[in-house]
Amino acid sequence: MNPSRSFSFARKSLLSPGSVLCPSCSRSFGATASQYAGHNKWSKTKHIKAVTDKKKMTERVSFTKLITMYSKMYGEDVRFNPQLANAVAAATKASVPKSLIEGAIARGQGRSATGAQLEPMTMEILMPPNIALVADIETDNKTRSLHDLKFVVKKAGGLVGSTAFYFSRRGRAVFKPRDGGPSLTDVLDEAIEHEGTEDVEEHPDGGYLIWTEPSKLMAITEAISKRFELEVVESEIMWAANEDTKADVDSAELVESLNTLLSGLREYTEVRALFANIRQGTITDDEWDKLERHIDI
Template identity: 40%
Template sequence: MALQISRLLRSPRGAAVCNACRGFGTSAALSSGHNKWSTIKHDKARNDKAKSKERQMVGKEISSATQLWGADTKYNPRLALALSNAKRASIPKAIIEAAIARGQGLSLSGQALESVTIEAMLPGGVAAVVECQTDQKARVLQDVRYMIKNGGGTVTPTTFLFEKKGRVAMEKKDGLNADDHLDQAIEAGATDIITDDKGRIVIFTDPSETKSVGEAFTKLSGLTIEELEIFWDPNPDTLVEVHDEEQVKDLEDLLGSLRDDHTVQDIYLNAAEKF
């Protein structure tokens, strides 16, 4: 024991200096580690939100292709492409299977799906229309409403801030111009026709006539339908800009949670910017 005490008391020269160096080094390492952790955490949050949005978009693409041309990839090249995109994006198998079933109007258990619309005001004063599909309507209403309230939103009527429309996007071909197909769109019963940012002809219709107008336009134009949907288009004079950083974060967090719910198919916002 005396020998151990003696060794402890007998510090080498310059020990104080070395200890000081170690103390300084430790402090810097802690600070650096904290900043690194903070950066990783924020990057992960951004990546998670991007993945949620990507999963929803790919799932919608699979469901749409299945709805239009069936679940057999031998006769549905659009579905084959969508499944290939899902594989490249590392979309989980359960999400892919659910999307194919949804395109047939069924749940994974084979039950018929029912559409559910939930209206809400989200952080930043952004109005939302949340479209779900489920075979358990009461449960989904409860779960999604709770998610909205827990994320700082309020469940309240908002569809009066939007207009429900049908949208049919045709396959892309070089040299396509909306003006060249205007007469055909009018004859088919479309309410508007544009060329989108992908170079595709897109026609808009009354929501109840989306499929019939799309098929009529296909016969007249010779173009193939690539996408077909009914959506909520925000009225231009009601668009909201969110500038507060805390509200932006709360809004993004809530949208990420909603998109992770497999029953949520689409979220329509009257935000001026995309989220």
């Protein structure tokens, strides 16, 4: 049947003999297939919601990492740890759930939100042919975490295998600049006085970046912060990709595959940090931002 065809309701069979059908009752009606007027609008709404949710997740990861770091460095009691108190206040203002904040503080003390002892674990991941990743994990149940994360990797088209040789283990501390603060030379002169300092750089976003031997990271971070009264933005032991093993990301398809993997892994609070040997190739800045927001270096 043509859905837009007109037809008449002349219900003569229902009329008794001698009855007359008035003209208004035999008028024509148009029957047109219904349009899904709200479908396109809902698709756009879902897309906007997905983008917003990803931004929220990225912000939450940033806040919880900072809270965990300050808890680890200066203790879990906000009354005696102003850096932690400020980070918690900022996270609360940004609507980070209380459960995530409490969990981040607990992780800084080496335990889960339920009080169970956390154990460190590393997962090495390969995205064929040459994308290498390492995930640093802290969990109270290694078997469960390994099972869950392997499923995420497989779903994204990755493999769990040996990739550590693509990276070097290094300490990395980032300090926020302040008005009237030290120059790069001042920070360099102070840093080289401490055993284990490897390099000092200006950070692209401002402030200073210091590379250290892993075992010396905490001592150097505290010394520089105290000497110049600088706020610590990051202080972590990283898996830094070796220069000769870095791989360019050149296609939108690879961006989507990696984004599926990285965002999937980030949904698990056990994943403390993610490292990859990738660098921006011919993809756009927006496409690169999709990936960079998930990785720690």
